Amino acid sequence: MNFDYSPKEKAFLEEIGAIVSQYASQAGSRVEKPLALILKKLAATPYLRLGIEPVDGMEGPQSLMAAAQKFAAAYPSLYLSVEMSTRVFGGALSRFGSATQKEKFLTPLLKGELVGAMALSESSMNVENDALATTGTVDGDKVLVSGVKSFVINGPIANVIAVAGAYEGGTGIFFVPADAPGLTIGEPLGTLGFEGALISAVSLENCPVDKNFVIGPLAHKEAMDALKLMENQVLVGAALGAMSAAFEAAKKHAKEHKSGGRPIIAYQEVAFKLAEMLTMVQTCELLAQRACWLLKNNDNQALEVFLCAKVMCGECAEKVASGALQILSGSGFTAPNPTERAYRNAKFVQIAGVSTEIARVKIGDMELGYGK
Amino acid sequence: MDFSFTKEQLMFKEEVIRFAKKEIVPRVAEHELACTFDFEAFRKMGEFGILGLHFPEELGGQGADVITTVLAGEALGEAGVDGGLTLAYGAHTFLCADTLFRHGTDAQRKKYIPKLASGQWIGCMGLTEPGAGSDVASMKTEAVKKGDTYVLNGSKIFITNGPIADVAVVYAKTDPSQQHAGISAFVVEKGTPGFSSGEPLKKMGVHTSQTSELFFNDCTIPAQNLLGQEGMGFQMAMETVEWDRSALLAPFIGSGSYLLKKCVRYAKERVQFGRPIGHFQATKHKIADIKIMLEAGRSLVYRIAWCKDSGKPLNHLEAAVAKLFAGDWTLQPMNDAMLIFGGYGYCHEYDVERCFRDGRLAPIGGGTSDIQKMIISRLM
Ligand SMILES: Cc1cc2nc3c(=O)[nH]c(=O)nc-3n(C[C@H](O)[C@H](O)[C@H](O)COP(=O)(O)OP(=O)(O)OC[C@H]3O[C@@H](n4cnc5c(N)ncnc54)[C@H](O)[C@@H]3O)c2cc1C
Numbered sequence: 001m002n003f004d005y006s007p008k009e010k011a012f013l014e015e016i017g018a019i020v021s022q023y024a025s026q027a028g029s030r031v032e033k034p035l036a037l038i039l040k041k042l043a044a045t046p047y048l049r050l051g052i053e054p055v056d057g058m059e060g061p062q063s064l065m066a067a068a069q070k071f072a073a074a075y076p077s078l079y080l081s082v083e084m085s086t087r088v089f090g091g092a093l094s095r096f097g098s099a100t101q102k103e104k105f106l107t108p109l110l111k112g113e114l115v116g117a118m119a120l121s122e123s124s125m126n127v128e129n130d131a132l133a134t135t136g137t138v139d140g141d142k143v144l145v146s147g148v149k150s151f152v153i154n155g156p157i158a159n160v161i162a163v164a165g166a167y168e169g170g171t172g173i174f175f176v177p178a179d180a181p182g183l184t185i186g187e188p189l190g191t192l193g194f195e196g197a198l199i200s201a202v203s204l205e206n207c208p209v210d211k212n213f214v215i216g217p218l219a220h221k222e223a224m225d226a227l228k229l230m231e232n233q234v235l236v237g238a239a240l241g242a243m244s245a246a247f248e249a250a251k252k253h254a255k256e257h258k259s260g261g262r263p264i265i266a267y268q269e270v271a272f273k274l275a276e277m278l279t280m281v282q283t284c285e286l287l288a289q290r291a292c293w294l295l296k297n298n299d300n301q302a303l304e305v306f307l308c309a310k311v312m313c314g315e316c317a318e319k320v321a322s323g324a325l326q327i328l329s330g331s332g333f334t335a336p337n338p339t340e341r342a343y344r345n346a347k348f349v350q351i352a353g354v355s356t357e358i359a360r361v362k363i364g365d366m367e368l369g370y371g372k
Numbered sequence: 373m374d375f376s377f378t379k380e381q382l383m384f385k386e387e388v389i390r391f392a393k394k395e396i397v398p399r400v401a402e403h404e405l406a407c408t409f410d411f412e413a414f415r416k417m418g419e420f421g422i423l424g425l426h427f428p429e430e431l432g433g434q435g436a437d438v439i440t441t442v443l444a445g446e447a448l449g450e451a452g453v454d455g456g457l458t459l460a461y462g463a464h465t466f467l468c469a470d471t472l473f474r475h476g477t478d479a480q481r482k483k484y485i486p487k488l489a490s491g492q493w494i495g496c497m498g499l500t501e502p503g504a505g506s507d508v509a510s511m512k513t514e515a516v517k518k519g520d521t522y523v524l525n526g527s528k529i530f531i532t533n534g535p536i537a538d539v540a541v542v543y544a545k546t547d548p549s550q551q552h553a554g555i556s557a558f559v560v561e562k563g564t565p566g567f568s569s570g571e572p573l574k575k576m577g578v579h580t581s582q583t584s585e586l587f588f589n590d591c592t593i594p595a596q597n598l599l600g601q602e603g604m605g606f607q608m609a610m611e612t613v614e615w616d617r618s619a620l621l622a623p624f625i626g627s628g629s630y631l632l633k634k635c636v637r638y639a640k641e642r643v644q645f646g647r648p649i650g651h652f653q654a655t656k657h658k659i660a661d662i663k664i665m666l667e668a669g670r671s672l673v674y675r676i677a678w679c680k681d682s683g684k685p686l687n688h689l690e691a692a693v694a695k696l697f698a699g700d701w702t703l704q705p706m707n708d709a710m711l712i713f714g715g716y717g718y719c720h721e722y723d724v725e726r727c728f729r730d731g732r733l734a735p736i737g738g739g740t741s742d743i744q745k746m747i748i749s750r751l752m
């Protein structure tokens with residue numbers, strides 16, 4: 001057992017902290033401008049490669065989770081945009097892609113020169129992974145892709161969109177370039193949270209994709225579980241970031257802001273709320289680390305413990321942010337600021353990936369030995 | 373970070389589970405209903421080596437590391453040993469024996485540790501008083517030095533193993549003009565004139581542990597029964613906090629696993645509306661919540677044990693976080709477990725209400741949840 005980060009990890013975390021803090025003041029703005037800049041900076045560190053390929057002296061998903069928390073706390077929308085591109089789009093390539101596909105997309109991605117999106121979910125989700133309505137049909141050396149994906153992060157800015165759909169009796173992932181004929185990208189959607197990220201609907205009508213740039217057919221459950229797990233990792237990082245941003249803001253305020261001649265942390269109603277919040281932050285951090293550790297070791301509990309982390313972190317993020325808003329009171333309610341942003345973003349963590357409801361049902365099924 | 377246990381640690385945990393299921397669990401219900409202490413189980417725990425796991429072999433211990441010790445506590449809970457017996461074990465081994473081991477003289481260690489590690493003697497620790505619970509420093513029990521003796525006067529309350537203990541570590545003021553710095557620790561043996569205990573208190577849970585008052589009426593003990601130096605008592609009591617937040621919390625975590633297994637089995641067997649209740653999402657939700665709390669709580673407890681094994685000074689903030697989480701966040705899942713069993717859960721037979729009642733002590737004993745919040749907020 002060891003509950004410390006290694007010296008190398010600590011140095012890396014400091015480096016990431018320094019990079020992301022330069023962007024924190026823009027956290028309310030849209031990501032297209034800072035995205036290219038930060039990708040270049042991150043490419044010069046191990047960050048983008050973590051969880052995608054082995055990095056010497058780093059603990060893969062564990063080191064990544066710790067860094068993700070810092071990034072997501074500083075600029076949540078930018079974090080989400082980078083992660084959906086790197087860890088989900090890139091993760092799919094790294095896990096299932098051919099050498100040609102990796103060369104074409106993953107190499108520039110890890111250099112910070114390409115932005116990807118993953119169009120996976122359709123109009124609704126379910127406990128058992130329903131068959132996808134999007135389809136890929138072989139047509140000579142092309143595959144024609146048709147379907148609609150309602151919410152795609154990076155849709156409007158991605159160079160390439162990975163689209164998941166039914167393919168040859170299994171599931172395929174089709175790499176669709178942004179300028180492909182038949183591809184329509186919707187207008188950026190207005191959202192409750194992560195308002196700086198560019199999210200849109202994506203529809204495809206007989207969109208031709210070179211067969212070399214199609215993954216699959218994969219077994220549907222295996223593919224969905226793997227992709228959802230990648231998404232869940234990103235969302236757990238987002239939750240930890242929201243929690244620490246909100247907690248730090250509330251702690252600072254409670255020590256500085258005075259009422260009745262004393263800093264408000266002197267009052268138990270405030271101090272004990274902060275203590276409960278910090279307990280949630282620390283508990284969630286450890287749970288997320290343990291889930292990542294299981295993942296790193298290919299432990300067969302990883303999927304279930306990640307679902308546990310997803311539920312716990314998503315719900316605690318909302319509670320911590322809500323507590324922080326109480327403590328900040330007027331100065332928290334007058335937007336924009338990191339705490340109200342964290343509060344809004346927390347809701348997304350509970351909805352996206354595997355929703356809190358579906359996650360609980362899945363955990364229950366796993367414990368009961370139900371499900372396939 | 374590395375969350376792995378060694379093969380030896382895991383094998384030992386399995387051994388403890390087997391031992392407990394065979395030697396202790398079959399008698400839990402009988403003692404729990406009668407509110408009696410299971411002396412035989414305690415003696416067997418001594419024979420097996422659990423009572424003195426972390427003490428050196430030459431003193432009758434097993435020389436185990438802290439993580440192994442914590443795993444053993446978790447194993448007891450996981451096997452279905454009741455919270456009363458694990459509390460008695462905790463008070464005996466960690467609050468009493470460990471304090472004697474750390475702060476006693478060589479002669480005191482040789483005298484007490486082998487007897488306590490084997491279970492031949494039972495130990496207790498008296499800190500809390502009727503007027504001094506959370507506010508330890510306001511204790512009124514006094515120890516006045518007279519020649520080569522100390523004379524103790526005062527009383528203690530809620531003392532686990534109080535009525536059955538052969539030896540007690542007792543905290544008393546040697547300098548009533550001081551707060552924490554006026555507190556000293558003493559060892560007092562059963563049968564010492566002027567020392568007595570009250571009747572076992574009737575409690576909501578942890579029934580098999582015997583809890584009582586301790587009375588000191590001109591109780592005269594040799595001066596060498598002072599542990600360490602005068603004025604060091606509070607510090608000694610705080611040192612036991614490391615154990616309190618790891619080894620004493622571990623059985624609660626273990627009993628969470630015990631409950632989870634029971635709930636899963638029951639949910640698959642119990643049929644309502646034509647299907648096992650496990651097929652209803654509401655049941656899955658409850659089972660998931662028990663699992664989530666277990667996964668979340670376990671690492672907090674092991675972090676404290678790891679800290680102790682690696683010789684790091686106790687991080688009081690992290691210790692309080694572990695205690696607060698284990699106390700407050702496990703109540704709802706325990707309630708859920710009872711609900712899964714419906715009316716049967718409210719009855720004694722299925723053991724879930726017992727877990728619920730035992731678990732209710734977690735946010736109270738060893739420093740209430742409010743006190744943990746106070747510590748956390750002061751240190752943050
Ligand atoms: C802003 C935004 C960005 C997104 N970005 C992406 C992206 O980049 N890529 C991507 O692939 N996807 C993305 N998604 C999709 C997301 O991951 C969800 O899968 C999607 O929102 C779920 O569909 P829905 O909203 O229609 O909810 P529904 O599936 O209709 O669910 C509605 C409610 O019912 C519950 N529910 C549904 N079925 C069950 C059941 N069987 N048992 C119990 N409860 C159930 C749900 O938990 C939820 O509370 C994004 C979504 C949003 C809002």
Ligand SMILES: Cc1cc2nc3c(=O)[nH]c(=O)nc-3n(C[C@H](O)[C@H](O)[C@H](O)COP(=O)(O)OP(=O)(O)OC[C@H]3O[C@@H](n4cnc5c(N)ncnc54)[C@H](O)[C@@H]3O)c2cc1C
Nearest residue numbers: 463497498499500505506530531532736737738739740742
């Ligand atoms: C079964 C059992 C076994 C025990 N075993 C032992 C033992 O072996 N040895 C031993 O010494 N003690 C033992 N105790 C005592 C235990 O440690 C105390 O009960 C506990 O510390 C609380 O003290 P109290 O009961 O006097 O409550 P009080 O201190 O009177 O607290 C009452 C309430 O006020 C709150 N409160 C108090 N102060 C504050 C504050 N400053 N701010 C906010 N809220 C506050 C508390 O959180 C609580 O909710 C045991 C108790 C029980 C129930």
